Amino acid sequence: MFFDLIVVGASWGGLDALTVLMRGLPDDFAVPIVVVQHRSQDAESLLAELLQQWTGRTVVETEDKQPIEQGHIYIAPANYHLLIEDDYFSLTTEAPVRYSRPSIDVMFGSAAHAFGERLIGVVLTGANEDGSRGLQCVYEDGGYCLVQDPATAEVATMPAAALTRVPHATKRALPEIAGHLVDVARNGPPATYVRATA
Amino acid sequence: MAVSLTPEGEVESGAAALGRNDLEKLEIELLLEGVFRHYGFDFRAYAYSSLRRRLWKRIEAEQLSSVSSLQDAVLHDPAVMERLLRDLSINVTAMFRDPTFYVAFREQIVPLLRTYPFVRIWHAGCSTGEEVFSMAILLKEEGLYDRCRIYATDINDNVLRQAKLRIFPLERMQEYTDNYIKAGGKRAFSEYYTAMYEGALFAPALLKNVVFSQHNLVTDGSFSEFNVILCRNVLIYFDKSLQAKVHGLFYDSLATFGMLALGSKESLKFSRYEHCYEELNMREKIYRKVL
Incomplete structure (x- = not known):
């Protein structure tokens, strides 16, 4: 594997987009995936259960100090920021960042710092600009950046903002994202991808 | 040895020199050690990524550019320490929270x-x-x-x-x-x-x-x-x-x-x-x- 971790950010329209992503990933694709999906702070912790229906991998809502394990999909809990240490998670209740807690930018930033060029960042549909700064961190720390083609997003604002900040990110239609992730994780980024130079 | 001198007498990093992230980690450890020994506040075993994030917020707010420069400011100016302390203590709470x-x-x-x-x-x-x-x-x-x-x-x-x-x-x-x-x-x-x-x-x-x-x-x-x-x-x-x-x-x-x-x-x-x-x-x- 060329990559050790995949981080995914989604907002408005994210549940449908994540469902497509989950259904498209083969069960034997074991790279851990971390998902921040914006939702209301009172939201019951149903997201993990909803996504679990579509995948044979284990989907869990993340707890503080939980280790990062192969084959798992980790969901950020509502009302906490999710941060990534070297091989485990930590949570914080610090102030929302650009109105979001969990914040995609915060999670992506900590993942980029911990995993560097072994990280893939993915920005999906959403009606705000969270994720674009985080994706920039992923890019600058040498990771691979993938953005849902805004034309295929329920709301284009978030992926469009990510592409503006990270013009070298690969753009793919939603149905192609799962297959592309598997391909890149196993075979490395496409030859056309321009990696950040240190 | 991490550092050697070039024939011209300039210091250069050797094979054991730290990468960017590890160097920053060293700077953070030195800062926290300094804060502990000079002021008595012990943040040395706080969760690293959120601590790092809050330190950088303070570095930017003080218009500095590195953890080491924050260390200098904090150790010589108690007012900076006061502001850093406020950043590092999280007091998020509410009545009947959860x-x-x-x-x-x-x-x-x-x-x-x-x-x-x-x-x-x-x-x-x-x-x-x-x-x-x-x-x-x-x-x-x-x-x-x-x-x-x-x-x-x-x-x-x-x-x-x-x-x-x-x-x-x-x-x-x-x-x-x-x-x-x-x-x-x-x-x-x-x-x-x-x-x-x-x-x-x-x-x-x-x-x-x-x-x-x-x-x-x-x-x-x-x-x-x-x-x-x-x-x-x-x-x-x-x-x-x-x-x-x-x-x-x-x-x-x-x-x-x-x-x-x-x-x-x-x-x-x-x-x-x-x-x-x-x-x-x-x-x-x-x-x-x-x-």
């Missing part, structure tokens, strides 16, 4: 406490006291308050002073009232406070059996034996080693069959004390010491 926790406490813990002649409760990391007042209200409504004593502690003296004032922002009373109702409150929330110009003043009777005192989970030891320890969303700021140490402190401070309540996304699962407790409520992370 209302479902209070519902579980009423339904599962209160019946157990009724069998005790006297109940000692330690609220560790109580911040400005909102959750202490919430617990006092709950215990009053359950007719248990008179036989309870709540020891509410925090590392930060300022927040304890604030708590003792019994005054909370008026503009948050609507939110707190909603929480109180969801938490299974039995009366009208407004019965517990008087609205004044500057805020909502809570009834002095709520603090009758509350003792506020400064206690540092990082450096101080056990100070009594308790039937209940509440420590919700405090340990998340600590790294794994410090969490383990504090769990040891809680274990030592709990009576047999004493209850430990953590934040709803915290867990004993990843600590070595898991086998010493049984889960009373898995969702709300309420445990009972059995070993």
